[in-house]
Amino acid sequence: MHKQRQFSGVIAPVLTPFGEDGSPDAERFVAHCEWLMQEGCTALAPFGTTSEGNSLGVDERMELLEELADSDIEAGTLMPGTGSCSLADAIVLTRHAVELGCGGVLMLPPFYYKAPNEDGLFRFFAEVIEGVGDDRLKIYLYHIPPVAQVGFSLPLIGRLIKAFPETVVGLKDSSGDWNNTAAILDAHPGFEVFPGSEIFLLQGLRKGAAGCISATCNVSAAAIRNVYDHWQGAEADQLQAAITALRQAIQAYPMIPALKAIIAHYRQDLAWAQLRPPFVGLAPADAAKAIQTLADAHGFKLDFAKAA
Amino acid sequence: MHKQRQFSGVIAPVLTPFGEDGSPDAERFVAHCEWLMQEGCTALAPFGTTSEGNSLGVDERMELLEELADSDIEAGTLMPGTGSCSLADAIVLTRHAVELGCGGVLMLPPFYYKAPNEDGLFRFFAEVIEGVGDDRLKIYLYHIPPVAQVGFSLPLIGRLIKAFPETVVGLKDSSGDWNNTAAILDAHPGFEVFPGSEIFLLQGLRKGAAGCISATCNVSAAAIRNVYDHWQGAEADQLQAAITALRQAIQAYPMIPALKAIIAHYRQDLAWAQLRPPFVGLAPADAAKAIQTLADAHGFKLDFAKAA
Numbered sequence: 001m002h003k004q005r006q007f008s009g010v011i012a013p014v015l016t017p018f019g020e021d022g023s024p025d026a027e028r029f030v031a032h033c034e035w036l037m038q039e040g041c042t043a044l045a046p047f048g049t050t051s052e053g054n055s056l057g058v059d060e061r062m063e064l065l066e067e068l069a070d071s072d073i074e075a076g077t078l079m080p081g082t083g084s085c086s087l088a089d090a091i092v093l094t095r096h097a098v099e100l101g102c103g104g105v106l107m108l109p110p111f112y113y114k115a116p117n118e119d120g121l122f123r124f125f126a127e128v129i130e131g132v133g134d135d136r137l138k139i140y141l142y143h144i145p146p147v148a149q150v151g152f153s154l155p156l157i158g159r160l161i162k163a164f165p166e167t168v169v170g171l172k173d174s175s176g177d178w179n180n181t182a183a184i185l186d187a188h189p190g191f192e193v194f195p196g197s198e199i200f201l202l203q204g205l206r207k208g209a210a211g212c213i214s215a216t217c218n219v220s221a222a223a224i225r226n227v228y229d230h231w232q233g234a235e236a237d238q239l240q241a242a243i244t245a246l247r248q249a250i251q252a253y254p255m256i257p258a259l260k261a262i263i264a265h266y267r268q269d270l271a272w273a274q275l276r277p278p279f280v281g282l283a284p285a286d287a288a289k290a291i292q293t294l295a296d297a298h299g300f301k302l303d304f305a306k307a308a
Numbered sequence: 309m310h311k312q313r314q315f316s317g318v319i320a321p322v323l324t325p326f327g328e329d330g331s332p333d334a335e336r337f338v339a340h341c342e343w344l345m346q347e348g349c350t351a352l353a354p355f356g357t358t359s360e361g362n363s364l365g366v367d368e369r370m371e372l373l374e375e376l377a378d379s380d381i382e383a384g385t386l387m388p389g390t391g392s393c394s395l396a397d398a399i400v401l402t403r404h405a406v407e408l409g410c411g412g413v414l415m416l417p418p419f420y421y422k423a424p425n426e427d428g429l430f431r432f433f434a435e436v437i438e439g440v441g442d443d444r445l446k447i448y449l450y451h452i453p454p455v456a457q458v459g460f461s462l463p464l465i466g467r468l469i470k471a472f473p474e475t476v477v478g479l480k481d482s483s484g485d486w487n488n489t490a491a492i493l494d495a496h497p498g499f500e501v502f503p504g505s506e507i508f509l510l511q512g513l514r515k516g517a518a519g520c521i522s523a524t525c526n527v528s529a530a531a532i533r534n535v536y537d538h539w540q541g542a543e544a545d546q547l548q549a550a551i552t553a554l555r556q557a558i559q560a561y562p563m564i565p566a567l568k569a570i571i572a573h574y575r576q577d578l579a580w581a582q583l584r585p586p587f588v589g590l591a592p593a594d595a596a597k598a599i600q601t602l603a604d605a606h607g608f609k610l611d612f613a614k615a616a
Contacts, residue, residue: 022395022435054420057396058366085393087330087584088365110586112362112419114455120586127330127585147422149457150586276395277435278418278428278458 005192006104006138006169007079008210009042010225012217013050015259016064018274024060026067028272032218032263033073035307040225041217044073045106047081049147049174050215050256054081054108055276058089062096075101079213083108083142087124091131094139104138106172106213111148118156125160129167137167144174144196151175154183161188172196172213182207198224199247202240205231216247218259219302246298253290254282261287262294266302313500314412314446314477315387316518317350318533320525321358323567324372326582332368334375336580340526340571341381343615348533349525352381353414355389357455357482358523358564362389362416363584366397370404383409387521391416391450395432399439402447412446414480414521419456426464433468437475445475452482452504459483462491469496480504480521490515506532507555510548513539524555526567527610554606561598562590569595570602574610 014036017028033044046068047053047061056064061080069075082093082105090107097105107128109121129137141160145151152160152171160168173181174196181195185207192210195201201212201224217224220243227239250258257275261282264272273281282290294300322344325336341352354376355361355369364372369388377383390401390413398415405413415436417429437445449468453459460468460479468476481489482504489503493515500518503509509520509532525532528551535547558566565583569590572580581589590598602608 049421054393055395055418057394057400060394060396085362086365086368087363088368092365110363112455113357113586114457116586117588120583120588123588124585147420149422275428277432278421278424280425280428280431 005210007043010211010217010221010228011043011045011213012036012041013048013215014044014046015218016051017272024064026064029064030067030071036221039221041221043077045079045213052276069100076103078102079104079106081106085110085112087127090128094128095132098134098137104140106140106142108142108148109150111150114149122159129164139168141171143171199244201227202231202236215255216250219262220246249294249298257282258290265291267304313518315351318519318525318529318536319351319353319521320344320349321356322352322354323526324359325580332372334372337372338375338379344529347529349529351385353387353521360584377408384411386410387412387414389414393418393420395435398436402436403440406442406445412448414448414450416450416456417458419458422457430467437472446477447475448478450480507552509535510539510544523563524558527570528554557602557606565590566598573599575612
């Protein structure tokens with residue numbers, strides 16, 4: 001039996017739009033977040049990998065989060081990324097998120113130094129928890145070894161849960177390795193595990209996962225939510241097959257540029273296609289082809305008629 | 309013929325001491341920097357990899373640099389690390405360093421996203437240069453693929469030099485690959501190239517390198533400086549062999565914890581041995597053994613009698 005979950009369902013690592021001057025665009029950002037909640041997201045994870053979160057400055061992250069907390073979106077549904085190579089910045093960002101009432105934070109391990117000592121990783125999280133010093137803090141570990149290179153081993157996860165059972169409450173597994181997700185679920189029933197792709201959503205739910213946190217929720221939250229809502233129904237496998245196929249079609253392109261190109265197209269708002277370095281946008285011809293292919297093969301389109 | 313070099317010689321990526329509460333200790337930091345200059349360093353590179361620079365917060369880096377700029381050390385001899393995954397933070401840190409009069413900055417590429425598009429890396433530096441908007445800015449590219457994973461290819465180096473000949477003036481090569489260093493020197497005579505280890509110092513100088521920027525300069529600057537001063541003399545190879553052997557002996561231990569343990573021992577100041585997570589210190593027995601081994605096999609010891 002599970003204790004009440006803090007987070008569950010379909011969570012978007014929210015894309016970050018930029019304005020003409022290259023700064024994050026708070027207005028487009030909040031509008032996108034509100035649209036994602038209308039589309040069926042149960043919660044939002046700004047400042048993740050998909051969000052170009054680590055390309056934002058400490059101040060930029062805090063300012064955008066304040067805008068979001070001031071919007072109609074309930075702060076309890078927010079799980080911002082607050083990880084950093086820097087212990088000091090991780091504490092500042094995490095404390096700020098807790099003080100705004102965010103339901104949780106999604107934390108990368110410090111990722112500059114490779115193959116770090118596991119005691120050192122444990123100590124990093126212990127010092128963040130002590131530094132924030134607030135019982136409301138709920139940490140979701142962000143395991144994404146293909147990008148961060150540094151990840152969370154099963155023993156480290158176990159050690160963190162044991163030491164901080166009320167604080168370290170879940171994990172996003174973006175390893176892309178189902179066996180790893182399954183091993184975490186087996187070892188820690190009740191721990192809120194989110195595969196990092198909806199490809200593993202149904203499989204995950206059947207094994208006790210809490211939902212998924214996936215880049216493509218930025219453009220296909222409604223269909224993913226449909227799987228989440230009907231995972232115990234007769235149609236579940238068929239619904240899952242459709243979102244798996246769509247995800248595979250989208251991830252054939254560079255993910256973040258493609259998602260931004262899709263939003264820009266359907267919002268008829270070219271500014272949305274901008275990325276911050278080191279990313280560059282898709283060439284217009286490639287973007288057009290991607291959008292056409294998704295529409296033709298998957299009936300994919302977005303409707304912003306109801307959006308702000 | 310070289311144009312006047314901005315930096316040359318023996319440059320220490322300065323260790324960062326921490327106080328009892330885990331914060332950077334400005335007093336110990338400045339004292340260490342002053343001692344390094346007395347020992348023969350020609351310049352200092354705070355906030356590098358050895359400095360646990362990316363484990364420091366944006367504010368911490370700026371505060372320490374201000375302390376250093378207020379000390380007796382000339383700001384023109386400082387080449388602080390100002391790189392960050394975040395374009396915004398990289399601009400803030402770089403502008404701050406220029407405004408304090410630092411002679412240059414040592415910049416990592418944005419290192420969170422792996423295998424970035426080379427146009428995106430170029431654009432990152434272009435936007436930093438434009439964002440800082442100060443002709444005094446001199447950038448040294450920091451190539452350290454074993455840690456950052458993201459590095460500077462030869463074509464990217466060439467493109468940056470061509471676009472910003474007065475700004476992108478040098479590179480630290482911590483690839484550990486002499487062939488790479490040699491290829492950069494061949495391609496760009498006059499570009500200020502610093503191997504990231506004194507093992508390549510003499511070889512580098514003979515091929516036009518400007519000096520070296522090396523972790524072990526924190527404890528053996530005098531001997532390294534001796535090679536730099538006498539590289540055209542009859543004893544050069546013999547002097548080089550001694551510093552190579554010492555470097556190899558030190559790097560048999562985890563480098564940053566070992567360097568801090570050595571300083572703590574000879575300064576009789578245990579606080580110096582502290583590291584910030586994800587690093588952990590050497591076990592006291594391992595530290596003692598390392599210090600003894602270096603003393604026995606290499607006659608290695610430090611003298612802080614003249615230090616502040």
